[in-house]
Amino acid sequence: MIHFERFKLDNGLTVLFHKEASTPMAVVNLLYDVGARDESEEKTGFAHLFEHLMFGGSVNIPDFDGPLQAAGGESNAFTSNDITNYYDVLPAHNLDTALWLESDRMLSLAFTDKSLEVQRNVVIEEFKQRYLNQPYGDVWLELRPLAYTKHPYKWATIGKEIKHIEDAKMSDVKAFFKKHYHPSNCILCVIGNFELDYVKERVDHFFGSIPKAKKSARILPLEPAQDRFKSKTIVRNVPADAFYYAFKMPERKNPGYYLADLLSDIMGREKVSKMYVDLIKKQKLVSEINAYITGSMDEGLFIITGKLNEGKSFADLDKEIWKIIAHYKTTLISKKELEQIKIKLRTARAFQDQGLLNRAMNLSFFELLGDANGINQEQEIYQSIQAEDLRTFANEMFAKKNGVLLKVKKKKNA
């Protein structure tokens, strides 16, 4: 059980506080309700580029990282298709420094041309390093537009193409800030050995005077229901043929989300899953295979992926994948297997909750979903899932017309 307190400032900032008496550190986490899905199709990669600019100095403080490091702390951030999350970890007695820095960059950025120019280059190098200069690195740049035709999940967080990042202008940066970076679009979470009154007073001191702005309604293009199975083949300089089956799965707030998550755990289990045993051990069809979910706020993807062994064909594999899928559609998972998965989930969760930062991010994320207390209810939901639920769910999700397949074919004489 993770206890927390919640309060709201007049300007709309939601604040969560979780007291942890055993640590000398403090965590300050800020989740801004903005991600790549809020970008326009002509200017993708912007939420992430913007995250970089948030470290380029704010209206009253020329340098973000320096003062935090001088306080013994460290900071970082990540951007997803749904959210942008910033965090600071520092000695608890210097909590003020993190609140001071974060409140100033929520108030306004410095918006220097130099910062924009440099971070454009940094992000372009990140684009190359992570997506273009790695075998299979561009898979998500291809898979997303195959699976989504209208919804902004059709582009990756890094952006559709480098050109969008090159073209980013200061006026875009300012407009993006104005729209998304204000108190009512943010959830602040503080963890440490403090008293609630103290946290209230300090947060109000630094954040209270930031002007209120209206949270803009999010109207995203709806993804039309898929009516047929789609597949695409790309040829790349890779060592082995690889496949990515992707099925549309329920959005984060739908109870089906938990079924998809548990089913992916069952199907993707290392060393023991049916897929592993049948396709790797018995048939020697693939060298690796896995299943996982994207876990996004809106309709997400359930992925089955792996690499073919030399000499095996996509057609052979396809037959076997559908056999495996048919198995989960028709056969109930044994009680024993379900228990194994549930106890593994309990272990994983206990280890995750150890980390302060993890707790802060999870509390903030559940608050975004509607109630931070969801963090304390999640295990119960998983533990209550029955084999019948999973079978029924598999029948819905694994409808063929609900899926896409991306094949990455090895370039000849590569």
Place this chain on the structure above:
Amino acid sequence: MLNRQVAPKLTPIKSIEFTVPETFEIQAGIPLYWKNNIANETAKIELHFNAGTTIETPILASLTAGLLISGTKTKSAIQIHHALDAVGAYYDVSVSQEQAVVTLYALNSYLKQAFDIFHEALTAAIFPEKEVQEICNERQEKLKVQMQKVNVLAQRKIQQVLFEETPYSQVISQGDYATVKRTDLIAFHQKHYLKGLSKVFLVGDFSKDVMLDIKTACADFVGKAFQPVNCTFSGKAHVVHQEKSDALQTAIRIGKIMFNKTHPDFISFSVMNTILGDYFGSRLMSNIREDKGYTYGIGSYMMENTHFGYFMIATEVAKEVREATIQEVKNELERLQTELVPAEELELVKSYLLGQLLKAADGPYAMLDLFSGVELHGMDISFYNKYIQKVQEITAEEIREMACKHLDWKSLSIISVG
């Protein structure tokens, strides 16, 4: 009224309380360290074996480690993995140059059961031919992917040149897989696992009896106290560029053999290294990423082995700025060697390092890792008190001296691939 231009007052860290685990002896020279009072239900056991890549060959060390749970006469690999899953345990094995470390994670009420399952699997492992072939196939495929990455190629190359003509230079190549025989793995297992346990770290709240049972069972694998291969390194600097025509970026590694914690300069060098490249505001990051935008990231690191350490600068940069990047690294080293670090920067780095140490000592798992870091060198936890003191006292002159004494440009090997 809040004046946002004024930074809040900072409170410096003066001291940190370090704790040590309880120590038991499995056998003379083979310790078991136990940390309890965990405040949650997590537990883990870490078994350290003298089974790293330098003890024989990397291919044998790597495959044996990968096959520890490959089946016994009575149980298949799948059955054993199922048994571990049934107690909700996670299993992990990592092989470094000097050791193989097996870690089991579980809830404290299940750790003993998980350990018993692993104990039986390890004791009676038979390395079935089929499992050997499977892992060879899987690893060969993974290696093919790795060998397309410029950072992997550069890392392998610098390892080969820094440690040339010693076992530390060995890396796994595709051809190695064809040479492996099942019997070699069995022999490696016999020698380096069944008689290779060098120490055990245990975390979790359970009764002392449970801990003692685990300790007794560990005695089955006891070998000699850990003693890595002793080698001397040529120290010769190499400059190598490998062209990879289809690469979009160039990976750069700049490094040399260095010392570890046991050396009197270690702490001072670490502070200098932090200023150079070991935090987000470092000189390398400020110059090469934040000013020039050449890279997504650049850093410098100190790596430690039992008898030595090594120093390394690592980055991936746009192909056309390879030379410019190396020149900027050289400039930054020269700045450290000729100019004194400004007081403000030095103070910042001192506070940063102490804050990071406070974080590194936060919680039982973190504290045990700190302990492990000194235990490896036969040192005790008071090292960290010395560290705090040295960090607080160090002067700009000493920083400059460290850069001059240890980072002569001509002594560094420079590898680039891309």
